[in-house]
Amino acid sequence: MSASITTQSAAPATSTDEALVSAYSRGEERAASELVRRHVAALGQFLYGAGADRDEVEDLVQETLFRAFRRLDSWQGHGSFRSWILTIGSNLLRDQFRRRKGRQIVSLDQREIPDRADPHADFAARDTEERLREGIAALPRLQREVFLLRAQQGTEYEEIAVTLGTTPGAARVHYHHAVKRLKELIR
Amino acid sequence: MSGCQRISDRMPAVALGRAEWTSDEVQHLSGCPSCQDEWDVVQRSSHLGREIGLGLDADSTSETLLEHLDHARVERLRRRTWSFAGLAAAATIAAVVWIQRPSRPVHPAPAVVAGLQITLPELDGLQPAELDSVLQTIDEPAPADSTLDELEGFLDSWEG
Numbered sequence: 001m002s003a004s005i006t007t008q009s010a011a012p013a014t015s016t017d018e019a020l021v022s023a024y025s026r027g028e029e030r031a032a033s034e035l036v037r038r039h040v041a042a043l044g045q046f047l048y049g050a051g052a053d054r055d056e057v058e059d060l061v062q063e064t065l066f067r068a069f070r071r072l073d074s075w076q077g078h079g080s081f082r083s084w085i086l087t088i089g090s091n092l093l094r095d096q097f098r099r100r101k102g103r104q105i106v107s108l109d110q111r112e113i114p115d116r117a118d119p120h121a122d123f124a125a126r127d128t129e130e131r132l133r134e135g136i137a138a139l140p141r142l143q144r145e146v147f148l149l150r151a152q153q154g155t156e157y158e159e160i161a162v163t164l165g166t167t168p169g170a171a172r173v174h175y176h177h178a179v180k181r182l183k184e185l186i187r
Numbered sequence: 188m189s190g191c192q193r194i195s196d197r198m199p200a201v202a203l204g205r206a207e208w209t210s211d212e213v214q215h216l217s218g219c220p221s222c223q224d225e226w227d228v229v230q231r232s233s234h235l236g237r238e239i240g241l242g243l244d245a246d247s248t249s250e251t252l253l254e255h256l257d258h259a260r261v262e263r264l265r266r267r268t269w270s271f272a273g274l275a276a277a278a279t280i281a282a283v284v285w286i287q288r289p290s291r292p293v294h295p296a297p298a299v300v301a302g303l304q305i306t307l308p309e310l311d312g313l314q315p316a317e318l319d320s321v322l323q324t325i326d327e328p329a330p331a332d333s334t335l336d337e338l339e340g341f342l343d344s345w346e347g
Binding site: 029032033036037040041042043044045046047048049054057058061062065066069070128129132133136147148150151152153154176179182183186187 | 195198199200202203205221224225227228229231232233235236237239240241242243245246248249251252253255256259
């Protein structure tokens with residue numbers, strides 16, 4: 001009876017991630033739902049940007065969240081919850097790449113060419129996007145994670161450093177190396 | 188901090204719509220090909236996969252997640268229960284085997300020698316004064332770590 005009451009209690013949208021994690025640890029399932037609602041889109045975008053196939057993103061998101069929630073106690077409020085789950089997603093993706101022994105980015109020939117008013121412009125944009133994605137996926141792990149945390153999430157170097165266990169200065173260097181490589185790629 | 192560095196630091200926030208370029212920054216960007224290239228990379232990357240992320244259904248994702256977590260919890264509990272049952276069964280079998288073990292004839296334990304007595308019949312006939320003088324010649328006991336030869340020599344010298 002008491003369990004059903006706790007699982008029904010509200011998880012206010014104004015609560016911090018830390019408060020929601022504590023609430024979930026006490027048995028409030030709605031706190032988990034609120035955390036998922038807050039971070040699922042960023043996680044999906046991050047995984048796709050890091051090289052996941054479009055049709056695998058959903059499963060990877062699910063698996064990442066499952067792994068994260070099974071060891072919530074290892075997130076101790078250092079760095080943001082979002083950065084933490086994105087890092088777990090990145091590790092999961094790396095494991096997947098290893099199992100496949102290399103990345104499988106769809107080649108230009110296999111891609112669908114959209115039937116639109118300006119197929120050439122659309123194709124060029126998609127081509128640039130794919131080259132960028134390939135470039136990001138080919139970056140060394142730290143460069144990739146720092147770049148995506150910074151470019152997609154706007155995370156500050158200080159927080160990136162805490163999340164990835166490095167220094168803000170090193171994070172900045174990783175970011176600039178990544179940008180330099182990607183600039184050459186899409187020029 | 189150089190103009191390029193400052194602009195580089197501001198790019199993610201502007202690309203994500205959290206800030207806007209100032210007129211000075213716009214002027215710098217328009218005249219700096221390196222910053223333009225970087226802006227292109229950051230802007231494209233910030234939008235990369237955004238529609239895929241937004242297309243994920245948070246409700247069904249959390250529902251599936253909670254189901255998986257419940258399932259994992261039940262599975263863990265089941266494994267623990269079986270482990271406990273296994274241990275209990277093993278303990279019961281061990282107890283039964285112990286209780287039902289065949290009784291063995293009990294051999295009396297060898298009597299513990301409280302102290303070692305060395306009889307030296309040669310000394311039996313001595314008077315107390317003579318015995319004292321013999322004992323005084325044994326001023327040092329044989330060292331504990333003596334070799335067999337040393338011990339034999341010691342006994343020879345003592346026995347005469």
